[in-house]
Amino acid sequence: MTKPLLSIRDLRxxxxxxxxxxxxxxxxxxxxERGKVLAxxxxxxxxxxxTGLTTMGLLPRQATVTGGSIRFRGEEITGHVPRSLRGAxxxxxxxxxxxxxxxxxxxxxxxxxVIRAHGKVDRAGLQARLTELMHQVSITDATRCLxxxxxxxxxxxxxxxxxxxxVACSPDLIIADEPTTGLDVLTQKAAMDLLLxxxxxxxxxxxxxxxxxxxxxxxxxxxxxxxxxxxxxxxxPEALFRSPRNDYTRQLVAACPTATSxxxxxxxxxxxxxxxxxxxxxxxxxxxxxxxxxxxxxxxSFVIRPGECLGLIxxxxxxxxTISRLVSRLVDxxxxxxxxxGTPISxxxxxxxxxxxxxxxxxxxFQDAAGSLNPRYTAYRSIVDPLLRMGPVPDGEALRAxxxxxxxxxxxxxxxxxxxxxxxxxxxxxxxxxxxxxIVSPDLLILDEPTAALDVLVQAEVLALLExxxxxxGMSYLFVSHDxxxxxxxxxRAIILRRGRIVEAGRCDDxxxxxxxxxxxxxxxxxxxxxxxASV
Amino acid sequence: xxxxxxxxRFRRPDIGRFVRRQPVAALAFAGLSAIVLLALLAPLISxxxxxxxxxxxxxxxxxxLHWFGTDELGRDVFSRILAAARLDLSIAxxxxxxxxxxxVTVGCFCGYQGGWLDRVTGxxxxxxTAFPLFVMxxxxxxxxxxxxxxxxxxxxxxxxxxxIRIARSEVAARRxxxxxxxxxxxxxxxxxxxxxxxxxxxxxxxxxxxxxxxxWAILNAAGLSFLGLGIPVPTxxxxxxxxxxxxxxxxxxxxxxxxxxxxxxxxxxxxxxLGDGLRDLLDPRxxx
Numbered sequence: 001m002t003k004p005l006l007s008i009r010d011l012r013x014x015x016x017x018x019x020x021x022x023x024x025x026x027x028x029x030x031x032x033e034r035g036k037v038l039a040x041x042x043x044x045x046x047x048x049x050x051t052g053l054t055t056m057g058l059l060p061r062q063a064t065v066t067g068g069s070i071r072f073r074g075e076e077i078t079g080h081v082p083r084s085l086r087g088a089x090x091x092x093x094x095x096x097x098x099x100x101x102x103x104x105x106x107x108x109x110x111x112x113x114v115i116r117a118h119g120k121v122d123r124a125g126l127q128a129r130l131t132e133l134m135h136q137v138s139i140t141d142a143t144r145c146l147x148x149x150x151x152x153x154x155x156x157x158x159x160x161x162x163x164x165x166x167v168a169c170s171p172d173l174i175i176a177d178e179p180t181t182g183l184d185v186l187t188q189k190a191a192m193d194l195l196l197x198x199x200x201x202x203x204x205x206x207x208x209x210x211x212x213x214x215x216x217x218x219x220x221x222x223x224x225x226x227x228x229x230x231x232x233x234x235x236x237p238e239a240l241f242r243s244p245r246n247d248y249t250r251q252l253v254a255a256c257p258t259a260t261s262x263x264x265x266x267x268x269x270x271x272x273x274x275x276x277x278x279x280x281x282x283x284x285x286x287x288x289x290x291x292x293x294x295x296x297x298x299x300x301s302f303v304i305r306p307g308e309c310l311g312l313i314x315x316x317x318x319x320x321x322t323i324s325r326l327v328s329r330l331v332d333x334x335x336x337x338x339x340x341x342g343t344p345i346s347x348x349x350x351x352x353x354x355x356x357x358x359x360x361x362x363x364x365x366f367q368d369a370a371g372s373l374n375p376r377y378t379a380y381r382s383i384v385d386p387l388l389r390m391g392p393v394p395d396g397e398a399l400r401a402x403x404x405x406x407x408x409x410x411x412x413x414x415x416x417x418x419x420x421x422x423x424x425x426x427x428x429x430x431x432x433x434x435x436x437x438x439i440v441s442p443d444l445l446i447l448d449e450p451t452a453a454l455d456v457l458v459q460a461e462v463l464a465l466l467e468x469x470x471x472x473x474g475m476s477y478l479f480v481s482h483d484x485x486x487x488x489x490x491x492x493r494a495i496i497l498r499r500g501r502i503v504e505a506g507r508c509d510d511x512x513x514x515x516x517x518x519x520x521x522x523x524x525x526x527x528x529x530x531x532x533x534a535s536v
Numbered sequence: 537x538x539x540x541x542x543x544x545r546f547r548r549p550d551i552g553r554f555v556r557r558q559p560v561a562a563l564a565f566a567g568l569s570a571i572v573l574l575a576l577l578a579p580l581i582s583x584x585x586x587x588x589x590x591x592x593x594x595x596x597x598x599x600x601l602h603w604f605g606t607d608e609l610g611r612d613v614f615s616r617i618l619a620a621a622r623l624d625l626s627i628a629x630x631x632x633x634x635x636x637x638x639x640v641t642v643g644c645f646c647g648y649q650g651g652w653l654d655r656v657t658g659x660x661x662x663x664x665t666a667f668p669l670f671v672m673x674x675x676x677x678x679x680x681x682x683x684x685x686x687x688x689x690x691x692x693x694x695x696x697x698x699x700i701r702i703a704r705s706e707v708a709a710r711r712x713x714x715x716x717x718x719x720x721x722x723x724x725x726x727x728x729x730x731x732x733x734x735x736x737x738x739x740x741x742x743x744x745x746x747x748x749x750x751x752w753a754i755l756n757a758a759g760l761s762f763l764g765l766g767i768p769v770p771t772x773x774x775x776x777x778x779x780x781x782x783x784x785x786x787x788x789x790x791x792x793x794x795x796x797x798x799x800x801x802x803x804x805x806x807x808x809x810l811g812d813g814l815r816d817l818l819d820p821r822x823x824x
Contacts (some may be wrong), residue, residue, distance in 0.1 A: 330717055354723045364721040372714030376736050386722035436722070 003074060004031035005205040006055065006090075007171055011068035011078075013047075013054055013229075018122070023267075024050050025229045032173065032205035037196065039208045039220035039237075041252075043455040044426075048209045049204075049231035052175045056092050057081025073172065088118045091166035093176040093195070096159035101150040107161055108146040110367075111168060112324040118169040124279065137164045137194060146476045156187035159195065167198055174199070177209045184315035185482065189526040192219050211455060213256045214528035217241055225249045255460035257485035259512070278342055279303035280476050281327065281444055285335035286346075288322050296322040297333070298500040304444065309470065309477040311487035311508065313523075314497035320480045323497075324448045327355040327478060328364045340444070360390040363437035369430035373421040379432045380417040383407060386440050398403065409472075410465060427458035433463075438469060446478045452485065463490060484527060488512055496520050554817065561813020564806040571803055575621035584612035586619040586772050595784065605791035607780065615792060616772035617799055623773050624803075627684065628753035630745055631691035637810055638692075639699020640742060644730050646700070647707030654704070661697040667692045673756060677765045687766030691753050699702050702745055706738035738819040751807030758800055774800045 003407040007371055012024040025047050032038045040048040053059050057080065072089060078227045081090070085414040092509045094100040102110055104493050107129065115121060115129055131325045134142035137160040150158055159179065166174055176195060180188035184303050196219050210216055215514045223248045224234040225246065233246040281304040288297040304310045314320040327338060329350050338346040340358050348356050349523040363386075366372035373382050384403050387393060394402055404414050410431040421429055430450060439444055447466070451459040467490060470477060481487050488508045496511070496519070504517045550551030555562040574581070576600050583603075590610030598605045604613035646654040676690035707730070710716060761767040767776050774796040781792025 068757070327719075328721060330720060351726060354720060354725055359723045360720075362721075364718070366714045366718060368714050371717045374715045374733055374737070385719070385724070389723040389728075435716075438716070 003410070004033050005073065006207075007031040007071045008051070008055065009069050009071075011051070011054065011070065012066045012491045013050055013059065013063055014066050015063050017062055023066075023229065024063070025054070028226075028229070028231055029068075030224055030231065030234070032207060034172070034205055035200055035203045036219040036222060037199055037206045037208055039210060039216035039223045040226055041210060041213060041216045041223055042226035042456065043211060046226040048226045049177055050229075051226070052092070052177050052207060052209050055081075056086065056090055056174075056175055058092070063110060068306045084118075087114065087171065088169040088391075088455050089171055090173045090175065091171035093159075093166050093174060093179045094160055094387065095178045095181050097155060097162045098150055100162050100268065101158060103150050105149070106146070107148055107150070107153070111146070111161070111165060114165050114168045114210070116399050133164045135166055136167065136198065137161075138190075139164075143147055143353045154187075155183055156190060156432060159183060159187070163191070163194060163198070167202070167204075170202065173205045173207070175207045175209070178211070179208070182216070182316075185523055185526045186315070188215075189528075191410055192528075195219075212528060213241065213252060213456065214258075218528040225252065237313075238470065252456055255456045257463075257483065257489055259485060261485070261489060261490075273512070279339075280306045280308075280341060281478070282337075282339040282342075283327065284322075284337040284339070286323070286326060287324055287334045287336045288319070288331070295500050299336070300500070300502055301336075302495055302502070302505065304478060306443070307470070308493070309479055309491040311491035311494035312478060312480045312497065313484060313487055313494055315482060315523075317499075318497040319500035320482075320497050321448055322385050322500075323479060324364070324446050324480050328362055328446045329356075329359075330364075354389075360386070361443045362447055363440065363442035365430075365433050365437050365445060365447045367431045367452055369453065370421050370424075370426060373429060375421055378418050379407070379412070379424065379428075382421075383417070383439055384431055386436055386442040406435050406439045407431075409469070410438070411461070425458075426454050427462065430458070430462055434462075434465070434469075438473065438475070441473065442475060444476045444478065449482070452481070452483075460487075466490065478485045484524060486514070496523070500534055542824050552660065558813035558817055561810050561817070563811035564813065567802065567806045568810060571621060571799075571806070572625065574618055575625050578618040578622050582612075582615035582618045584615040586615040587613060587770055595789055597789075603787075604795045604818045607777075608784065609794055610749035613777075613795055616777060617774070617796055620772040620774045620777060620796065621768075621799065621803075623684075623771065624754050624757060624800075627688055627691070627757045628750050631688045631753045631757075632695065632749050634688070635695035635745055635749075636699055636742065639696050640703040640735075643703025644707050644735065644738075647704040647735065648711055648726070650708070657697040657700065658704075661700050664694075664697040665701075670756065670759060673760060674763065674765060677760060680770065682766060684766060684768075684771075687757055687760060690760070690766075691756050694756075695749055695753065698745065698749070699703075699742070702741060703738060706741055707734050710734055710737060740814075744818060747807055747814055748811035751811070752805040754807070755804055 008031070009029050010023055010027045011029070012023065012027055015022045015024055028047070030038065030052055034419045040051060042048045050063070054065060057077070065079045068078065072085065077085065094492070111130055111133065111343060114124055115126060121129065130146060131142060131466070132146065132265045133236055139145050139157065145153060145157060145161070153161070171192065174195070179195065180191050183191060192215065195206065198204065208216065220237055222234065223237050223240050223432055224231045225240070225248070226232065227248050233240060233244065233249045241253055244253050285297060287295065287299055287303070289295050302310065302325060311386070312323060326333050329345060329348070332350045333346055337344055340362065343354065347356050353359055374410050377385070379402060383406060384399065403417070407414070407417055410430065410482060412431050412435060416424070416428060451462050454462060463486065466477070469475065479487060479491055491508055493506065494511055495502050496510050496517070498519055504511060504515065504520045511520060512524065515524060572660065588611065590606070592610065593606055594607045594608055594610040596602055604617065605720050606612055642657065646657045673690045673694050675692060677686050680686040680689065716729060716733060719733050724733070757766065758773070761773050761775035762779045764779070767773045777795050777796035778800070781789070781796070784792050
């Protein structure tokens with residue numbers, strides 16, 4: 001057997017502050033070989049990023065390596081990564097490509113810095129190297145990109161530049177920490193294809209840190225599942241995801257939305273079909289235009305019937321969030337009509353809508369659950385607030401009882417109610433957000449990517465919760481998401497948006513089985529496959 | 537919604553943690569408490585009447601009877617410093633209170649509402665802050681007339697724009713955050729959003745500014761009265777005392793300048809250190 005490029009043995013890392021001592025890695029062992037991709041999969045806080053940072057020698061000051069060894073090309077580098085290795089030996093691709101680039105310098109200068117930092121080159125050599133790099137990361141109009149500032153480039157292009165920077169000094173190992181978070185499905189596919197191709201071509205090793213099982217399955221040769229600072233299972237993606245041996249891996253695999261997964265409530269479909277003549281919500285050729293003339297939403301029409309769940313799918317910038325804000329009357333449309341139960345509500349200006357009788361009937365669940373809670377309110381205050389504002393307020397004991405009951409129905413225990421947002425986990429914040437929306441018994445719930453910031457297991461729980469609530473309370477949902485699988489699990493019908501326009505609408509099953517537009521087809525195709533054998 | 541209800545929004549201060557994390561600020565806070573206590577108790581504890589002259593005992597150096605010595609009219613410097621602490625602190629507190637309340641009100645409104653009113657106010661603030669502040673304060677007192685009230689108003693007016701600016705930017709930065717939008721969806725009126733959601737969240741920043749500002753306001757008041765503006769003659773005030781004492785420096789009567797000057801320095805230092813400490817403490821990045 002050949003010697004691995006990187007081998008980590010029994011690595012232990014602790015975070016130490018004035019009085020606390022917290023072990024974050026409890027003996028992690030792994031190895032990466034040339035030309036291969038190792039995926040580190042796990043929830044937030046599982047220690048997968050810390051493993052990457054330790055290898056790179058970029059641990060924050062309060063963290064220390066307490067044991068184990070990291071050998072790179074046979075050389076011991078634990079705790080003191082030589083400067084000459086960073087960039088030239090091991091390179092890193094960070095999460096947010098835009099934040100990883102200096103906003104005040106041209107791409108050309110930033111790339112040149114990296115090249116010069118690891119060896120003298122003359123002007124002609126530098127230019128040749130730049131052109132070559134641009135070619136390697138498949139950027140076609142190299143001149144424009146090199147002369148641009150980061151803000152002038154799209155997120156996808158920025159990520160390519162960051163990858164170009166990483167490979168500029170011909171490293172042997174690339175550590176990619178959630179390299180495509182915040183990128184659209186199509187861009188994500190392009191970036192990942194690129195990274196995989198470079199790994200193979202240049203015979204580098206790659207550690208792919210991700211929470212996305214589908215991505216790990218599609219782009220890695222080897223997967224290590226991490227939990228609580230330990231590797232609980234490792235193996236090839238096929239073996240690991242087809243027949244997981246570890247309980248936790250099994251849970252993760254089960255919770256991951258795929259082309260075939262279902263929520264645990266098949267009987268719900270009965271309630272869904274009960275079509276009523278008057279739609280609950282009707283949107284007619286709605287337009288939202290910004291001051292610079294940009295049309296975020298362009299002539300969009302749709303209906304939601306009582307008890308129905310409509311999915312709104314689109315990439316970032318497609319106008320899906322704007323539509324959710326228009327319908328929930330947080331912003332005013334420039335044109336078109338919004339009818340709620342047959343009554344036009346778009347005529348009431350957004351700033352006066354808090355007084356409208358429809359306010360309590362249309363509620364909203366926000367994307368960033370923690371950020372949607374007042375940092376100075378306890379969970380109880382946050383949940384009870386809409387009730388106090390819009391009534392009817394039951395008196396005394398009954399009020400508290402109602403809040404506790406609502407919290408209970410979203411799976412929050414009573415003692416959680418005294419906590420502040422910063423004392424709660426992402427999933428708990430999401431539950432508070434949902435409880436706050438449903439306590440006034442709305443007819444329409446607008447969910448703006450409510451699970452986007454959550455780990456897979458928590459996402460599965462929240463989705464099941466939403467499905468149960470809809471069945472119990474007969475609410476209608478407008479469910480906004482970029483994740484097609486999640487939409488398919490929860491919704492009856494869906495709309496695909498692109499650049500503010502509807503490109504396809506219809507029943508979920510039909511859209512997924514036989515997409516009518518090329519765009520939908522390419523979206524479906526770009527989702528990382530979970531089980532390589534099964535077709536989407 | 538009552539004031540007490542409003543205050544309970546804040547997490548209960550943990551004094552032990554404050555002392556451990558910010559020992560310097562805690563010391564400054566202790567020093568300020570002592571000064572405030574002395575100022576409050578001044579009429580009870582001052583050994584002499586701060587206004588009563590006793591010419592036979594003029595210009596005595598510090599001794600057991602007159603701890604800080606006596607001035608050219610035989611008045612006890614220690615008693616005068618205590619009385620002056622009362623005056624200086626109340627000038628600073630009332631000036632800062634006026635500019636804080638007015639500035640935060642205007643700033644919150646502009647930051648929340650935006651639009652042309654906000655732009656116009658922004659330009660007015662720019663113009664106001666473009667003046668040399670101390671010169672403007674001098675001009676204001678000169679125009680309004682020589683009185684303690686006018687000194688307070690002048691100090692308040694020159695601080696006013698800074699509170700508008702801070703409140704405006706803090707509110708504008710939060711106006712479109714998720715929890716503010718969530719408040720709208722919960723049927724909260726705009727007034728209530730500003731008062732119950734935005735204001736409590738920007739208050740820490742305002743408190744830090746006020747603490748730093750208090751020291752500055754004292755310096756400003758002392759500076760103006762040093763130049764003979766604002767404080768009528770017999771009233772004891774640190775700036776006036778330093779100004780008077782300056783005449784006797786050359787003849788070696790150091791106690792007339794050193795004690796009031798020292799008090800001025802210690803007080804301002806305490807306010808600044810406390811402000812810095814509070815800022816570090818309230819910075820979310822240092823919060824556990």
